[in-house]
Amino acid sequence: MFDGPMDAPAPALPTAKHRVPRAFVDMARRVACHRDLQRWALLYRILFRLTHGEGHLLNIAVDPDIHLLVRMEKAVRRDVHKMRAFVRFRTVTAEDGEAWYVAWFEPEHYIVEANAPFFTDRFASMRWSILTPDRCAHWDGAVLHFTAGLTRAEAPDADAVEPLWRQYYANIFNPARVKTHAMQKEMPKRYWKNLPEAELIPDLIRQAPGRVETMLARSHAQQTPGDSK
Amino acid sequence: MDLAAKLAVLADAAKYDASCASSGSNKRHSRDGKGLGSTTGSGICHSYTPDGRCVSLLKILLTNFCIYDCLYCINRKSSDVRRARFTPDEVVQLTLDFYRRNYIEGLFLSSGIIRNPDYTMEQVVKVARTLRVEHSFRGYIHLKTIPEAAPELIAEAGRWADRISINVELPDLQTLAPEKNIWRIRTSMTVIQQKIEQSKAERRESVKAPSFAPGGQSTQMIVGATPTPDRAILAQASTLYGAHRLRRVYYSAFSPIPSASSKLPLIAPPLVREHRLYQADWLMRFYGFDVAEITSEAQPDLPLDVDPKLAGAVRNVASFPVDLNRAPRELLLRVPGLGVRNVDRILGMRRWHRLTLADLTKLRVPLSKALPFIVTADHVPKLVAQLPAAQRQLDLFVPATT
Numbered sequence: 001m002f003d004g005p006m007d008a009p010a011p012a013l014p015t016a017k018h019r020v021p022r023a024f025v026d027m028a029r030r031v032a033c034h035r036d037l038q039r040w041a042l043l044y045r046i047l048f049r050l051t052h053g054e055g056h057l058l059n060i061a062v063d064p065d066i067h068l069l070v071r072m073e074k075a076v077r078r079d080v081h082k083m084r085a086f087v088r089f090r091t092v093t094a095e096d097g098e099a100w101y102v103a104w105f106e107p108e109h110y111i112v113e114a115n116a117p118f119f120t121d122r123f124a125s126m127r128w129s130i131l132t133p134d135r136c137a138h139w140d141g142a143v144l145h146f147t148a149g150l151t152r153a154e155a156p157d158a159d160a161v162e163p164l165w166r167q168y169y170a171n172i173f174n175p176a177r178v179k180t181h182a183m184q185k186e187m188p189k190r191y192w193k194n195l196p197e198a199e200l201i202p203d204l205i206r207q208a209p210g211r212v213e214t215m216l217a218r219s220h221a222q223q224t225p226g227d228s229k
Numbered sequence: 230m231d232l233a234a235k236l237a238v239l240a241d242a243a244k245y246d247a248s249c250a251s252s253g254s255n256k257r258h259s260r261d262g263k264g265l266g267s268t269t270g271s272g273i274c275h276s277y278t279p280d281g282r283c284v285s286l287l288k289i290l291l292t293n294f295c296i297y298d299c300l301y302c303i304n305r306k307s308s309d310v311r312r313a314r315f316t317p318d319e320v321v322q323l324t325l326d327f328y329r330r331n332y333i334e335g336l337f338l339s340s341g342i343i344r345n346p347d348y349t350m351e352q353v354v355k356v357a358r359t360l361r362v363e364h365s366f367r368g369y370i371h372l373k374t375i376p377e378a379a380p381e382l383i384a385e386a387g388r389w390a391d392r393i394s395i396n397v398e399l400p401d402l403q404t405l406a407p408e409k410n411i412w413r414i415r416t417s418m419t420v421i422q423q424k425i426e427q428s429k430a431e432r433r434e435s436v437k438a439p440s441f442a443p444g445g446q447s448t449q450m451i452v453g454a455t456p457t458p459d460r461a462i463l464a465q466a467s468t469l470y471g472a473h474r475l476r477r478v479y480y481s482a483f484s485p486i487p488s489a490s491s492k493l494p495l496i497a498p499p500l501v502r503e504h505r506l507y508q509a510d511w512l513m514r515f516y517g518f519d520v521a522e523i524t525s526e527a528q529p530d531l532p533l534d535v536d537p538k539l540a541g542a543v544r545n546v547a548s549f550p551v552d553l554n555r556a557p558r559e560l561l562l563r564v565p566g567l568g569v570r571n572v573d574r575i576l577g578m579r580r581w582h583r584l585t586l587a588d589l590t591k592l593r594v595p596l597s598k599a600l601p602f603i604v605t606a607d608h609v610p611k612l613v614a615q616l617p618a619a620q621r622q623l624d625l626f627v628p629a630t631t
Contacts, residue, residue: 056580056581059577059578059580059581060578060581061574061577061591061592062578062584062588062591067591081273084273085273085274085275085276086275086276087331088330088331088332089329089330089331090330091330101330103331118267118269120260121258121259121260121267122258122259122265122266122267123259123265123329123331124260124261124262125259125262125263125264125265126265141262142262159330161326161327161330163233164232164233164236164323164326164327165327165330165332167233167236167237168236168240168287168327169276169278169284171236171237171240171241171244172241172243172244172278172284172288173244173278173279173280174244174245174278174280174282174484175280176484177280177281177500178279178280179279179280179281179500180281181281182277182281183277183278183279183280183281186274186277186283187276187277195276201279204278204279205279208279
């Protein structure tokens, strides 16, 4: 229903004016990106209630409809944030011989269009594509456009800078304080397959206790009596 | 030594700095296509390492050679750690390469002191200047400054950086860091604070006025390397937030380091202590708690087994139970298990809706923690009023039957 321009003239709108809180419009915009099919019915129901005697409805966080609205909005917001965090560009050589940055990402919700301006704000001086199973966003240095979804096989599978990135990731990790639960809470396993650094995680965890022991053994050895530097 | 080997050494050397925040700065973008990067105001964590820490910035040292001998520091002069040194251009290139691939929000650059503080600070500033001027880099830059460096170098650092930090490191610095001086650090913080405020005022007059560390300044304290109790640490933090307007104080549980000095403990303090300090810090910044409410003279350390808010509520049991349908915001904020967001939700709906326990479950309030301290439309706690303040028995934390 959102594809393509609408040629037919818009039907005459009923003249009665309804006001809804600004916050609802902002939330509805995000919830519209949710993958759950009940989103339209939910938004309609809340819109109806807001305009039929329950203008304060958004304040009632424990109302079943509002509770669901907030949860769905939060899910979309989180997905948007994780896409900004976990997109990883890889360079390919374009026809003109210059670099084109291409990423593969698997969003949970329909957020590619809504999120693309973040990437043009940040990477307008580069040319890039973000490929996903739903939609793909492309920036050619001047214009943002979208194409249909693709499969992972279409995306490049390596980048020359990734070894350095993995080197950084392995060395910024502190083996003396393993907290894998905290890591997975913010970076759930489902994202790992598209993060070049994530393949290091099992080894880093496995080697951590040994590394700490070695470090302590060295320290103890240096602190034996007689060595008073 | 090749670039990858240097990166290994100089990332490893940087990991004892807990901060990786990329938040709180001006909003910038490069949609004109003339530069690179943006800042949105709220930071982004691009990855997480198995220590549970966020990777937001490329956090490295320019060099880990150092003429100082701070005993808690892995890079001190007398340590036999491997040494390396980046050129400023290598750091610039790494930052740009990582940024373009969306690995990072920007750079956090720190350095060991080589030759003298001014020379070192010049090198650090040169990296930031090159990124900003030659590459129009609009991502985040955090620079660690050296209090002993010339004021004009600190001023230039603030010109290019989003955030500036000077680490306090230890509440009792002089015993372990002979070349450092807490008063010099405080003086530098004051100078930086004045410049931040001056720049803010100028920018209110004209958007073209140069910015100075718009993301503010932060610091770090190492916990557990000396016997300083939590009460003293939190009091110091409170001063830094108050008098110096610091944006963040980081607490870093002392981590045993290779080739440690014999004046340091060989065991790490429990990580949970660091966690409790962050919780207490949070209570001071967002819940309006005072240090004196969180710890006491008799118990200057935070309990490790319960969070500081619950411990505080048990100590001040006479102020409970709190009626969620009537109590003012500052009392709601003191209820164990109630966060700022839920307090605001409760305040938002009270006019139209009387809260019940089922509502709290919906809001994901941990009932086992909150029940002894609250009154709702369908609940009055039974035990709490009779409990002596000092009593911290388990039965308090079992949900009261209604």
